[in-house]
Amino acid sequence: MKPLPTEQILIDGPDGKIDLLVDAAAEPRGIALIAHPHPLFSGANTNKVAHTLARTLRDLGYVALRPNFRGVGKSEGSHDNGGAETEDLLAVLDWAHARWQLDAYRPTVLAGFSFGAFVQTRVARRLTEAGTPAKRLILVGTAAGHVEGARQYDTEAVGADTLVIHGAKDETVPLENVLRWAEPLDVPVVVVPGADHFFHGRLHCLKDIINRSSCECH
Numbered sequence: 769m770k771p772l773p774t775e776q777i778l779i780d781g782p783d784g785k786i787d788l789l790v791d792a793a794a795e796p797r798g799i800a801l802i803a804h805p806h807p808l809f810s811g812a813n814t815n816k817v818a819h820t821l822a823r824t825l826r827d828l829g830y831v832a833l834r835p836n837f838r839g840v841g842k843s844e845g846s847h848d849n850g851g852a853e854t855e856d857l858l859a860v861l862d863w864a865h866a867r868w869q870l871d872a873y874r875p876t877v878l879a880g881f882s883f884g885a886f887v888q889t890r891v892a893r894r895l896t897e898a899g900t901p902a903k904r905l906i907l908v909g910t911a912a913g914h915v916e917g918a919r920q921y922d923t924e925a926v927g928a929d930t931l932v933i934h935g936a937k938d939e940t941v942p943l944e945n946v947l948r949w950a951e952p953l954d955v956p957v958v959v960v961p962g963a964d965h966f967f968h969g970r971l972h973c974l975k976d977i978i979n980r981s982s983c984e985c986h
Contacts, residue, residue, distance in 0.1 A: 769794035784844025803884030875903030935963030
């Protein structure tokens with residue numbers, strides 16, 4: 769069956785409206801939440817990496833949700849370095865589960881790019897603490913350690929089943945940052961040769977890696 773057309777809606781968040789794009793499979797088997805890159809550096813839910821994540825997960829049978837972080841598009845509120853953004857993503861998940869009424873066993877996938885990946889590690893921790901852990905994390909260009917723009921990220925620990933994808937030529941988040949973060953966690957990192965932070969010319973690699981990984985998980 770063909771997927772449904774992309775839907776753009778506003779939902780209520782903890783501190784105002786959240787601007788949301790929805791790409792839904794015709795018969796969804798779970799919820800996939802996608803977080804975009806840094807909102808103060810032109811990050812938005814229309815970012816090509818976020819778009820690729822959403823469409824790939826939709827085609828794998830999920831309702832793919834792409835909220836705009838605070839202050840982006842029609843989303844209300846101000847940037848909070850990941851704190852309030854975590855609350856907003858949790859609110860989007862609550863809204864999605866109420867709307868689609870999926871059974872409790874249906875999987876939740878958290879996916880994020882750059883700053884969005886950093887926030888998703890925080891969301892994953894909160895879900896685990898609540899006794900409703902995500903089925904899977906997909907983290908691309910994960911913001912970790914000291915990155916371009918004099919920013920510092922203390923990225924949360926994740927499980928060994930997390931799919932981490934990083935560009936070998938990432939100029940924003942050096943590959944060694946992510947390897948240093950992943951090593952004590954025993955988390956493998958899939959390195960895409962020649963890829964920069966935004967995966968210019970390598971978006972098809974992201975899709976292929978996620979699809980292959982999904983097949984291995986079934």
